[in-house]
Amino acid sequence: MKHENHREDVAGRANVEDTPELLAYYDDLNRFSAGALWTVANKIEPWEPQSQSVPVVWRYADLRDKVLRSVDLVTPEKAGRRVIYLRNPGRADVAAAVGWLYAGLQVMHPGEVASAHRHSASAIRFIMEGAGAYTVVDGHKMTLGANDFVLTPNGTWHEHGVAAEGSPCIWQDGLDIPFVNAMEANFYEVHPDLSQAVGYAVDDMTKTWGNPGLTPYGETWTKRYSPMFKYEWAPTYEALLKRAQCTDGSPFDGVMMEYVNPVTNGPVMQTMGASMQMLRPGEHTKAHRHTGSYLYHVAKGRGHSIINGKRFDWQERDIFCVPSWAWHEHVNASASDDACLFCLSDIPVMRALGLYREQAFGENGGHQPIL
Amino acid sequence: MKHENHREDVAGRANVEDTPELLAYYDDLNRFSAGALWTVANKIEPWEPQSQSVPVVWRYADLRDKVLRSVDLVTPEKAGRRVIYLRNPGRADVAAAVGWLYAGLQVMHPGEVASAHRHSASAIRFIMEGAGAYTVVDGHKMTLGANDFVLTPNGTWHEHGVAAEGSPCIWQDGLDIPFVNAMEANFYEVHPDLSQAVGYAVDDMTKTWGNPGLTPYGETWTKRYSPMFKYEWAPTYEALLKRAQCTDGSPFDGVMMEYVNPVTNGPVMQTMGASMQMLRPGEHTKAHRHTGSYLYHVAKGRGHSIINGKRFDWQERDIFCVPSWAWHEHVNASASDDACLFCLSDIPVMRALGLYREQAFGENGGHQPIL
Amino acid sequence: MKHENHREDVAGRANVEDTPELLAYYDDLNRFSAGALWTVANKIEPWEPQSQSVPVVWRYADLRDKVLRSVDLVTPEKAGRRVIYLRNPGRADVAAAVGWLYAGLQVMHPGEVASAHRHSASAIRFIMEGAGAYTVVDGHKMTLGANDFVLTPNGTWHEHGVAAEGSPCIWQDGLDIPFVNAMEANFYEVHPDLSQAVGYAVDDMTKTWGNPGLTPYGETWTKRYSPMFKYEWAPTYEALLKRAQCTDGSPFDGVMMEYVNPVTNGPVMQTMGASMQMLRPGEHTKAHRHTGSYLYHVAKGRGHSIINGKRFDWQERDIFCVPSWAWHEHVNASASDDACLFCLSDIPVMRALGLYREQAFGENGGHQPIL
Amino acid sequence: MKHENHREDVAGRANVEDTPELLAYYDDLNRFSAGALWTVANKIEPWEPQSQSVPVVWRYADLRDKVLRSVDLVTPEKAGRRVIYLRNPGRADVAAAVGWLYAGLQVMHPGEVASAHRHSASAIRFIMEGAGAYTVVDGHKMTLGANDFVLTPNGTWHEHGVAAEGSPCIWQDGLDIPFVNAMEANFYEVHPDLSQAVGYAVDDMTKTWGNPGLTPYGETWTKRYSPMFKYEWAPTYEALLKRAQCTDGSPFDGVMMEYVNPVTNGPVMQTMGASMQMLRPGEHTKAHRHTGSYLYHVAKGRGHSIINGKRFDWQERDIFCVPSWAWHEHVNASASDDACLFCLSDIPVMRALGLYREQAFGENGGHQPIL
Incomplete structure (x- = not known):
């Protein structure tokens, strides 16, 4: 032997x-x-850590047609979900986009509805295009617009659809499926009726919990994920603009806000967190690295990132990843407009378990030499 | 003997x-x-508790002239603060408006500035009228408009003023001075320079911390009071309108939101809390009682409250109190407009110490007979 | 006027x-x-605070006979509780021993039982002498020996007695009655049966929750007071001896351990806390002062304390108080034996509300001049 | 393709x-x-989860000689650590004993010392045999006896040795190395001096923090692992005996205590937890299953466990594992003596991330049919 x-x-x-x-x-x-x-x-x-994942940029210009074509190829009924998933070359064995995070692009046509189910994996949606999309989470129906960020936490029944009067809709799914599988803790259940009854006013969770410095009197929320299931784009962008008036920002990330559970000010879910950051016109951040896996979605603008010494250009709707402990810095290509990056990560796991660590790139004025 | x-x-x-x-x-x-x-x-x-405080309504129609007249009678320099305080007949010995809560109406003219100081007592302001008022708390300057709610927590340097181009301003002060005195824990200090340098963008704390479901990335806040020093009226009223779309409201309080520390979702300060509630057109709440002392300020509309069987009419800018364990119910007098009540209380003390208790009025359909 | x-x-x-x-x-x-x-x-x-309380030492040599005599004068049935309470000359109006703390010496004879009741005020017992005493708290029966510390938290049914084969027992009661009255939050209820059924193994709460670094698997405890209702003297004294091997101790308090809720490591109850401190042979601590009210019980040894410049001698079973913001230092009179002070205080209130502050005596080597 | x-x-x-x-x-x-x-x-x-791990029992009778033989084969200097690790057939790729947990048997001879290092992985020791062993964690030296449980948390410097006058010592190591590697967050550092200075009284952390219901006054501990680095066998066994007087125990686990961080009553470290359970004479527990990976060490007695329908016999010092979601039940073979099982698991990870789930075996009186 x-x-x-x-x-x-x-x-x-x-x-x-x-x-x-x-x-x-x-x-x-x-x-x-x-x-x-x-x-x-x-x-x-x-x-020190050596990630199995490699940096990748998934260009929407490449993938959009393929995603739309899946409508002709499979039905939601047969596919379960009509999704093209992002496969990191170093993580094909676990169907991950980076580290233990799964991501995919889902498409639905007006009038389509996917069946309801639930699982121990947690999910998010980040809306890319189209009108009339909605999702139902534990009986709460939410309308979805571009750059809205939506939660489907561990154990919640959920289903999606597009109103008959809408247009074809595409959104990014993000899940911790690979992680929950690795932890040998994934359970899956199809809803006995294949769909849920809607029991509340539309968008009630955001209207109830999404008010600045105000909580609904007498309501208690003890679940360990955010009751604010949907975070809309308009107030998020406004928050970045307001914050930009008060701070020089992070040297590594520009002006950044973290989506939080309003009950704890902690991450929106226990296994995945998200943030939105604004690179101001002409901004070029300094390089740093940290543990955890990061999946960026370009919500606005264009630019490039340098990851472990290699340049990756991006524009609106592109998705790219930064593996654990990879050096990275971001550049806004425009001298007049801001660029906004949505980022999904497993940073809540790293923090909850004491595994988060970060380091600034000390040489060369904080910028990586390009390989 | x-x-x-x-x-x-x-x-x-x-x-x-x-x-x-x-x-x-x-x-x-x-x-x-x-x-x-x-x-x-x-x-x-x-x-069961027998409060030493009695229910009182302080009518703005009675007090406004007297408050304005103080401008002619004393200067801020000689008075320290130019304030008419509300004296509950049962609590004159401790200068309280109700229970252990102090309240006063402060007036300042354009160009006036009060000297900076700090104390172990915590304070709030609720703005009543005028333009150009501002407050500075630990170097953070805030502009103040009607129905804005502002914090001056335990131990923070603070000073107030009205811009030269403003108009005479009146606001309600609320403090826990009687309580902190009773606890034999009050300390007082005059600022060595009598005024503070402003070290941040105007209104930065609200812009930074007052965004729904979003926290400034990388910022930490470990002080035990809210970093969101100012809660503005417009988003507060909007929150009530949104919440009203999703709930039948409380039978006792209509649609009510609690002002919270966004970092904890708990009370804005350790010793005092505040809420804003909307009585919908024609709403008549049911009676209940609870421990703690409550000071209401009519932010909008008119109506009456029945407190321990006695009717107290109120309109915008009136202030009234509900003593501990007193039965109370509220009535909006208008069939077409909502009425809004701001409420300052020591409920955080009652909760932190396990002393909060409440009871619904069980008879007569939940309504007190009027004595 | x-x-x-x-x-x-x-x-x-x-x-x-x-x-x-x-x-x-x-x-x-x-x-x-x-x-x-x-x-x-x-x-x-x-x-700065000016306490209404004055320093007092209550000598057991003075009070013991009077306490025992009450047995001849009143029955538990007529008296409710047969207790001599400690009345601070500055706080006679609220029946307090110091600040908002009540204290009394309770005596029971073999075979006597007091009726069960409950109230919003919280109570502790510190056992002074006698054999066979027991207390029942929410159905949990506890046997009591000298220097044991026992809880009767806010809202729990409780009753005391002495076994027929026991001897006359005396213990110190400590309650926050004055405080809860001041907060206008006190409720009182007599048990419908005047006594409780015992539903658990004797001393089960201490056996279950009182193990070092070990918690009963699968048990949850969400009440905001300690589930460990009794803290026995032997392991407490042993803890002081062990700790003394590892620390120089506090300059102000010698070797001191705080009784805690094992579920939170916080105070045993929300409104009162307790500690046991050891003054090593010959130890003379330095002076400091802090907010809050403190009631000491000499569990072992003899010595004196200097409080606001005045000397108060004490020996085993004496009780003395330190008012809020009073300078104090302690002296063990023995060069060969340690002295132990049990201390009951409202420090949990001061801390929960952000009102705790302390200061070292800076001059004269840290020692007060004696007036 | x-x-x-x-x-x-x-x-x-x-x-x-x-x-x-x-x-x-x-x-x-x-x-x-x-x-x-x-x-x-x-x-x-x-x-539902399908674990990659298989149930295994590692018999000490098989391994002890091999472990001792390693002393002749390699030096600590060359080996770094002289350890025989337990390799689950389903997890050989990640060197895990079960799931993401590593375990090994380490041997040291009198006078030997291993060099100091630290890493992001967390470690525990469970002492098996020998006299004179000690470990040093961040400058705190601890003496080690049979069935003592010792922590070496994430990021702490640590080194082990056996006193010159001692005997050959063997202990079980347990680490989360496979997990921290999977999370791509492992860092490793050799101590610059290869050994640490001891800066405290021997066993100070246990003497300071290991007292029932008592905390050292004025000490703060904010690190996210237990300050009580060593949990000794004698008080642990005594706790089980006391607890057994007050409870019928769990149908699945007998009388079980969880080792906890005394500051939080939560797990001793963020990524691994441990418990000690007593199977009373003749006890045969019912079967259940839960997510998470479990490694048992027989601290006392003999018996067998049925895991996924297969019987595994064990006696003192044997180690066996229960993979995630595997049915299991335990049997004490003795009608007169208790048996004690130490269990190391990743349950803190499962709980912190919302992935813990359990299920009782409903049929056949709660007992698995043996395959």
Whole structure:
């Protein structure tokens, strides 16, 4: 039997050479479902993270036609969901766009409805185009417009549709399916009626919980995700403009607001968080890196990002990823207009478990040399 | 020496008659700074609270002229603050409007500035009339308009003024001075320069922290009061209108939103909280009572409240109080317009200490007979 | 009508002299339940707290006989509780021992039982002498020995007794009755059966929740007071001895442990907290002062405390108080034995409301000159 | 190119047959790092978790000799750590004993010291045999005895040794290395001096923080792991005995205590938790299953567990695992002595992220049929 042996000639690291006696010993251990730590210690205790994901930009100019074509190819009934998913070359085995995050582009035509279901994985939607889309989450119906951000938390019944008088709608789905699978904790259930009754005023959760510095008196919310299921674009963009009047912004991220659960000021869900950031006209941020996996969606404008020394150009509706511990910096290509990046990440996981760490790029004025 | 003796002929209550032997014993105890519990037990353990405060309505029609006249009578320099305070007949000894809450009407003329100070007592302002008022809290300057709600938390430097081009301004002050005095924890300090430097963009705290479901990325706020120092009227009223689309409201309070610290969704300060409630056209709420002291300010409309069986009429800018455990219900006098009540209370104290309790009026369809 | 006027000739303080015009104005305000703030501002905004309580030591040598004599004078049935309470000369109006804290010495003879009741006030017991005492709190029976510390939180049914085979028992009661009355939130109820059924193993709450670094799996406790109703003396003293091996202690308090709710590591109840501190042989602490009211019970040893410059000697079972913002330091009179002070306080209130403040005595090596 | 296609003939599930047109479409998507969700949806959204781990029992009788033999084969200097790790046949790729948990048996001889290091992975030790072992964590030295449970949290410097006068020592290591690697967040650092200075009294953290219902006054601890680095066996076993007097125990787990951070009553670390449970003489628990991965260590006694219908016998010092969502029940083989199981798990991760779920085995009186 062949054994691994990862040696390093550094004090405090494993550095044991194979001998016939040791190899026999390893064989012996193997028979009892055991091994010698020193043969793998350096592999499983790396000096710093090496992500399996690679940086990718998914251009909407490439994908939009393909997404629309799926309407002709499959029905929502047969497909369950009519979605083209983003497959990171380093994470094809788990169907992830980056790290443990799944993402896809879903399309629905006017009058179409997808059946209701629920699962332990959590989901978000970020609306890209079209009129008349809606989603129903645990009986709460929400209307959806471009750049709206919508939650479908772990365990909630949900279904989507487009009103008969609407137009073809496309949105980005984001889920933690790969992560929940890795944690061996995913459950799936189809709604017994395949659809939900709507039991509340349309958009009630946003109207009730989405008021600045005000909470509905006497209401309690103890679930561990945000009761504000939909975050609309207009107040989000307005918040960025107001905040920009009061701050120089982050050297790494410009003017950035985090979507939060208004009950806790913490992340919108336990496993995924989201933010919207504004790069002001001509802004070129400095480089930094942090643990966690990040999926950006260009909500407005155009520019480029430099990720681990490589340039990735983007424009509105493009999606790109930054893997864990990858250096990255962003550039707004316009000298007159701002650019806005929506970002979905697993930063709530990293923070909840004490695994978040970040580092500024110290050399070269904070900018990576382009490879 | 004369001794109290509060007897009740109820099982489990003290019921010991005075005898010469006992009276001598009480004298003896008294010499050692001691007493017999059974003589006072029934007094200090009442069956339910009996407030020392009485219900009062302070009509703006009565007070406005008097407040304005103070401008001619005293300067801010000599008065420290030019304020007419509301004195509950049952609480004159502690200068309280109700319970342990102080309230006053402050007036300033264009170009006037009051000196900066700080204290352990917390304060709020609720703006009544005039243009050009501003307040500075720990270096953050805020512009003030009618029905805006502003915080001056425990320990923050603060000062007020009216711009030279403004008009005479009147606002309500609300403080927990009587409570902090009772707790023997009040400290007072005059600012060494008598005024503060403004170190931030005007209204920055509201622009930064007052966005629905959005928090400024990377900012931390660990102080135990809200960083959103000013809550403006327009979004507050809009929140009530939106919420009214989604709820039948509380039977006791109509449509009510609580002002909160956006970082905790809890009260804006540790010792005082505030809410704004809308009585819809023609609404007549049911009666209930709860512990805590409540000071209402009529932000909009007219109507009346029935407090412990007595009717109190009110209109815009009037102020009235509801003492602890007093039955109360509210009536909007208009069949076409809503009425809005701002309410300042010590409910955060009651909740933080486990002393909050409430009860619905069970008889007569939930309405008090008028005495 | 006579009006107060508290003037100070300090910038930022009120300093308005009475004039006939102003006095007439004050009369006018008075008719509308209002007053001029500047007449009372300096009174209600003091530079620092001035406690109404005075330091007192209650010597057990003085009180023990009187307490025992009450057995002959009244029955528990007639007295409700057979208790001699400690009356601070500055707080006789509210029956407090210090600040808003009530304290008393309760005595029961073998075979006696007091009727069950509950109230919004919270209570503690600290056992002084005797064998066979027990208390029942919400159906949990606890046996009581000297220096045990027991809780009867807000709203819990409770009753006490001494087993027929026991001896006369005396313990200190401590309650927040004056505070809860001041907050106008006290409710009182006699148990419908005058006694409770015991529904659990004796001392189950301490056995279940009182284990170091271990919690009962699957149990939840959401009430806002400690589930560990009894804190026994032996492990408390042992904790002090162990801690003394690891720390130099506080310069002001020696080696001190705080009794906590094991579910939160916070105070045992929302309105009162307690601690046990050890003064090592010969220890003389430095002076400091803090807000809040403090009632000490000498659990072991003898010594003295200097409070606001006055010396108060104490020995085992004596009780003494330190008012809010009073300077105090403690001295163990023995060069060979430790002395232990149990302390009951309202520090949880001060902390929960942001009113706690402390200051070291800076001069004279940290020791007060004795007046 | 070959494409996956996981079809299910169930309403709400994907069920699209391959056609030449679709296969060409899939090829096209693949060129743009994309895929059709419906081809993999049923795979990545399973009806319930299917663990990759298999149940295993590692018998100490098998492994002890091999562990001791490693002393002759490698030095701590060359090996870094002299550890035999437990390799689950389903998780050999990530060196895990179960799920994302690593475990190993470490041996040190008297006088040996391992070099100090730190990493983002968290570790525990559970002491198996020998005298004189110690560990140093961030400068705090702890002595180690059999069945003591010790923490080495994320980011703390740590090193181990055995006193020269001791005997050969063996303990179980448990780490979340596979998980932290999967999260791409592992960092590793060798101590610059290869060893730490000890800056505190021996065992100070346990003496300071390990007292029932008592916290060290004035100390604050804000790190997100327990300050009580060592949990000794004697008080743990005593806690089980006391708790057994007050409860019938859990039908699934007997009498169980969870090791907790005394500051939060939550798990000892953010990514791993631990418990100790007692199976009373003759106890046979009922079966249940839950998400999360579990590694049991037999601290006392002998018996067997039935895991997914298969019987696994165990005795003192054996280690066995229960994978996520596997049915399991435990049996104490002795009619006279209790058996104690220490359990290390990732339940804190499951709970922090909302992924914990459990289910009782409903049939057959709660007992699994043995396959």
